Amino acid sequence: MDKYLIPESKEEIKNAFILAFSIIENLKKKDILLLTPTKNLMQLQGLVEILGENSVNRLRHNDVVVTKECILRLESLRTFTHSHNNSIIIGIYPSKTMFDKLDDSNADVIIAVPSIITPDVQQWIETWTPKIYSEKIKKMEKEFIGNCVVKKSLEHLTSMLKTRDTHDMMIRSDFGNGITVALFKFLEENNEEFDPISIRKWAVNNSWSSEEADILQDMSQKVFDGRRIRRSIPIWTEEDLKKWREECNE
CATH class of the missing domain: 1.20.1290.30 (AhpD-like)
Incomplete structure (x- = not known):
């Protein structure tokens, strides 16, 4: 399982998608799970800016969004189970509970998107030494x-x-x-x-x-x-x- 960390910034959610779309090209299974603390729309504004409100509302109501690159799904901590085998999980604003679920999952790739570096985030970094989103990856935005x-x-x-x-x-x-x-x-x-x-x-x-x-x-x-x-x-x-x-x- 490969692990990545997106450093905090004004564009952290967008950067996570850029990275995920670049990785999934080389994966056999083309699906991305968005894992969030809750499905409250107020907490999903970062997703709305990238996907649009219509797509986010479909995801909130357990529908999938199909893009050319992949299938997108959304789960909250309450509804997430390990039974589904995901290619990529993007953990948005992770807590210790979310990190535990991410580490126990069957995903090929984990992308963690913290809003700030908390002690839980720092501990996860020290434990797993994830790859950090870099300027090289940022250049993919143009494409x-x-x-x-x-x-x-x-x-x-x-x-x-x-x-x-x-x-x-x-x-x-x-x-x-x-x-x-x-x-x-x-x-x-x-x-x-x-x-x-x-x-x-x-x-x-x-x-x-x-x-x-x-x-x-x-x-x-x-x-x-x-x-x-x-x-x-x-x-x-x-x-x-x-x-x-x-x-x-x-």
């Missing part, structure tokens, strides 16, 4: 959306939706909604893979508000899941796709 064509298409979409005066995204309008849905359908039809959670993270780091990013993620998730969506304005062309691909090859 959070691994598909360059998807990034180029999102940049194109952003330029079309951003208002001149307020810089808000017109994604709630019929036009904005329609071309956004059409974009994800267009990408899928042309075998350009995308991941809704990664798309949300890209959006909040590129001028989109959290609420706008949630809407963007929700639209991409519906297309990703194969659900029927009526509102679609198919403006995207083969010329757009050719341009995005050429820019990625420069």
Whole structure:
């Protein structure tokens, strides 16, 4: 069992996901369990910033969230059992009780995400000598959306939706909604893979508000899941796709 520690910072939860997604590429089983003290939404705000409120609410109600990389599940200390064999467990804000459960689990990889270095955290470090999240791993953040064509298409979409005066995204309008849905359908039809959670993270780091990013993620998730969506304005062309691909090859 490999063990990692994410040092405390303003981006500790995000760093844990970057590390987990980089590790799971080399694991046979593709699932990540998020272990938290409780399922209280107020204590899950760090997850909301990364996954979006819709995904976190699904996890809180014992549903799974499927991404291109893996399957995500959420358990609290009260509901967690060792019977499920997990590839990666991310222990968020661990206490001694959580550390005991993590150490007794059957996971391939443990990632501990403490908010501060308490005596319990220090004891776990001294006992197991976990690998520490490093600057080298931080560089993976730039590749959070691994598909360059998807990034180029999102940049194109952003330029079309951003208002001149307020810089808000017109994604709630019929036009904005329609071309956004059409974009994800267009990408899928042309075998350009995308991941809704990664798309949300890209959006909040590129001028989109959290609420706008949630809407963007929700639209991409519906297309990703194969659900029927009526509102679609198919403006995207083969010329757009050719341009995005050429820019990625420069």
